[in-house]
Amino acid sequence: MDIYQTVISHYPHWSKIELIAVVIVMIISFIILERFYKKDKINKIQMFFCVLFIIYLLHVYGSTVFSRLPSKRICKLEVFWSWKEILNSMNMTYPKYELFLENILNVIMLLPLGIFLPLVYGKKIDWKVGLLIGFCISFSIELMQLVLCRGMFDVDDIIHNSLGFLIGIVIINKVLLMNKIS
Template sequence: MRGFKRIGLYGIFIIYLLILTNLILFKSMPIEEMKNHFTFQAEVPFWLEHNVIPFKTILFYLFFADMNVMIRVENIVGNIIAFMPFGFLLPLLMKRNINFKSVVMATFCLSLLYELTQLIFSFGSFDVDDLILNTLGGALGYVTSNVKQYALIPFISMVKGLLLSIQSSPFLLFILCIFLLQ
């Protein structure tokens, strides 16, 4: 039974990373255009601004942007929420206990990988604020996993039957994850 849980968690983690990669790098890009980016043949204007000043984009969205409030909130909160599952799932997948610092570093490294890929292959713009928000999201995901372990024990025992039924159906768990990520 334990092996099925581990395999299920790895499956969910891989699906999560695929969805995250699609959302961050490829968005709604056709395959032919992706190929052009990877071969450096994409004709992308260099109007994509890169930000290396911490909190510049965050402050702009919070106080100075002349755009719909929902777009501003979506950009800030979306970066945080997108990486929360990473911080939540990573400790569950590790055989040994993983501490807060390790999860934060792993989240930072994953986010940096995405940002550098955007910079090198012109899939978007490099933004240090994305690194900050994504890392915050991973940290919040880790904290959430610890709250689950300590504060929600009675709740978890009540929902144990539901989790076992979801475990037997990875498709249901996949749908639940997609619903929570949107």
């Protein structure tokens, strides 16, 4: 399956209500950002990365929660169940490469948000704070999937998403540190 087909199958068209909600969130965000900019609380670069952060966050919520069709309420509370399943399948004729890929993609999914956040604040962010923010975003996704019956509440997804957010924070903190030194 090529990337286009993957995107289309995992990201169907939004309903009118979802589009209206996204537009409202964006308008409110732009109004707040404009006021912060006029009061010199943020600069143009911070505003740019804040817009990227918001757009990407809306995309993540859209693709993981709102574009999915309601189904049963499913909950997977076992920690690292996916890795156990992957490792157990290595002896089989058909190992679970799809599950491995899904885990890697869950790490990558919040990585850009981790990169954008220090750029929004214009300074390094402590890794513990970054991990907490990544956990909260990921937990909110999983909780909304559970409450709205739009996917499986999965502890492994929370771990993978939080790790990706943290990796993004660490990467950009290193870049910001290197720029300060030189």
